[in-house]
Amino acid sequence: MTTLYDADRCPYCARVRIALAEKGIEYETDEIDLDDRPAWIYEKNPLGRVPVLEEDAFVLAESAVINEYLEERYPDPPLWPADPGERALARLLVFRFDQFSKPYCALRRADEGAGEAFERALGNLDALLEGQAYLSGREYGLADIAYVPWVLRARDRLGVELTRVPSVGQWVERLGARPAIAAELELVAST
Numbered sequence: 001m002t003t004l005y006d007a008d009r010c011p012y013c014a015r016v017r018i019a020l021a022e023k024g025i026e027y028e029t030d031e032i033d034l035d036d037r038p039a040w041i042y043e044k045n046p047l048g049r050v051p052v053l054e055e056d057a058f059v060l061a062e063s064a065v066i067n068e069y070l071e072e073r074y075p076d077p078p079l080w081p082a083d084p085g086e087r088a089l090a091r092l093l094v095f096r097f098d099q100f101s102k103p104y105c106a107l108r109r110a111d112e113g114a115g116e117a118f119e120r121a122l123g124n125l126d127a128l129l130e131g132q133a134y135l136s137g138r139e140y141g142l143a144d145i146a147y148v149p150w151v152l153r154a155r156d157r158l159g160v161e162l163t164r165v166p167s168v169g170q171w172v173e174r175l176g177a178r179p180a181i182a183a184e185l186e187l188v189a190s191t
């Protein structure tokens with residue numbers, strides 16, 4: 001059995017929830033209270049963070065690594081582009097995710113100048129999405145899954161308007177048609 005140590009409000013967990021749903025993998029969820037974490041979670045992940053994926057004795061942390069694992073273990077449907085160059089560029093986006101998450105966290109903290117910095121970060125995504133339908137390239141995939149949880153939370157929880165980044169807005173609309181993303185949208189609305 002596959003178990004996901006999960007937290008509804010966590011966007012890193014959302015990455016894994018979405019990948020599991022896209023691949024049609026059955027799993028159990030163990031919801032972790034992030035404000036009162038059980039001590040045993042440190043046995044699963046020494047950093048004490050979620051998500052953690054468990055399959056019998058196999059335990060794996062780090063959302064980007066978990067999703068790479070899921071892609072290799074369950075190759076259908078593929079969530080990386082077939083073209084090596086396109087795949088490398090999509091991986092680069094995931095690798096450099098801090099450039100997006102840092103301005104997002106600053107915005108959540110309401111740091112000075114955070115609104116402008118986050119607009120710039122969104123603007124970078126917008127420029128990319130003007131030339132390609134998905135962050136992963138020509139097809140939807142793991143780079144989209146890596147970023148969309150934060151974009152949904154920025155829009156629906158932090159009141160960030162996507163009108164100034166129309167390509168991002170259209171990308172979110174396109175993604176929202178997918179059941180895996182629609183389920184995440186519902187979760188964001190309900191938590």
Ligand SMILES: N[C@@H](CCC(=O)N[C@@H](CS)C(=O)NCC(=O)O)C(=O)O
Nearest residue numbers: 010011012048049050051062063064
């Ligand atoms: N790099 C990790 C980050 C995971 C993470 O920061 N999870 C948060 C919840 S959204 C957490 O567990 N926070 C508890 C802590 O940092 O102690 C990943 O990609 O899985």
